[in-house]
Amino acid sequence: MGEKYNYIDIMNSNFFNDLIIKYLFLFCMIFSLASGQWSSDPASPQLLGSGVQAQVKATPDGGVYIAWLTDMGGYHVYLQRFNPEGIAQFDDGGL
Template identity: 60%
Template sequence: MKYFLSLSIIFTICLGQWSSSPDDPLWLGDGVQAQVRATSDGGAYVAWLSDGNYHVYLQHLN
């Protein structure tokens, strides 16, 4: 188990998409007007708009 965990951490660090400069952050997406609302069970709903036509997206997180 320790071997698997160590190996997965090493691969995560090696294959991560790190920015080469702290002054130039990595662009992750183009969503606008993100909103987050907590639920009573400890989860959250995240909503955002995307694309030029403003497609609406909603995601539930546990």
């Protein structure tokens, strides 16, 4: 006759643990792709603000700093930081 397994044996099996880890990894990967805010369409880029002479500097963690000038009765300097997921870290329109 075949072997009988109880619930505890199944939950402690390497196969079950590997299966759970694979599905958790897959879930995390799908969620990370779905939560990004960077535009993937070059025809409709993410609007940061209006200005001239934009400068971009990447950070070691995968984020970026973007600085630009605006001409509103004299030039003003603005700065915005985006984390690796593309989420603005400062107020809308930058500092």
